[in-house]
Amino acid sequence: MPVWQRVYEEINDPNFVIICAAEDTGGEAAAGPIFDAANPTYIQVVDVDHIISSAFNFVNVPSAAWVDEEGRIVRIDEGTYSKVHEISNGDQSIEFGNDVYSPALKDWVAKGADSEHVQSAKTVTANIRKHSDDQLRADAAFRLGNLYRQHGHTEKAEHYWEMARALNPDSVNFIRQDLTLSEEGSAGPTFIKMRDEYINGGKDYYRPLDINAQLN
Numbered sequence: 001m002p003v004w005q006r007v008y009e010e011i012n013d014p015n016f017v018i019i020c021a022a023e024d025t026g027g028e029a030a031a032g033p034i035f036d037a038a039n040p041t042y043i044q045v046v047d048v049d050h051i052i053s054s055a056f057n058f059v060n061v062p063s064a065a066w067v068d069e070e071g072r073i074v075r076i077d078e079g080t081y082s083k084v085h086e087i088s089n090g091d092q093s094i095e096f097g098n099d100v101y102s103p104a105l106k107d108w109v110a111k112g113a114d115s116e117h118v119q120s121a122k123t124v125t126a127n128i129r130k131h132s133d134d135q136l137r138a139d140a141a142f143r144l145g146n147l148y149r150q151h152g153h154t155e156k157a158e159h160y161w162e163m164a165r166a167l168n169p170d171s172v173n174f175i176r177q178d179l180t181l182s183e184e185g186s187a188g189p190t191f192i193k194m195r196d197e198y199i200n201g202g203k204d205y206y207r208p209l210d211i212n213a214q215l216n
Helices: 002-012 025-039 051-056 101-114 121-127 133-150 153-169 170-178 189-200
Strands: 019-023 045-046 063-065 073-076 086-091 090-095
Touching: 002 090, 002 101, 025 045, 051 073, 063 133, 073 101, 086 101, 133 153
Parallel strands: 019 045
Antiparallel strands: 063 073, 086 090
């Protein structure tokens, strides 16, 4: 988040705004301190029920949509990292992110519809993952589990969270949210194992970027 604040300041265009949504069932108590530490000047919201990832059927976060001045989506659903990151966990470490996304974003803000990184309506439509009936039921079960957890009904919450994961096992959002409540956290051995299985199995952990690496 601090890196995105720097990118936002570098762009420094009054017609451009970042809206950052923290998808966390812990609400303001969990996400607020993270926002406060980053001290961002762009818009921040807390999405307790993962409404945004549900609407766009995002598999993982961070993901994003570029919305132009006409309200049209011109890019959607890809790993939106501002730089390459590395997380260490004991003797294990994972590297993730890229260093081409933020230059592409700057190019779009500067050139608008003339930017080579603007995708056609056909491409954007194809990149919006269609919801299956099971995925829609999974979203409903996930929110019901959140409601039970908020009211202290842990067993019922776990039941519906497991139902959500069973109905939509490819949702990294569901899995990582559950891991935030565990001792190892959302970037521990379980997450690393899951990430490796996704990559080795050819699953869409993130859709590959179609951004020219020469922007680096």
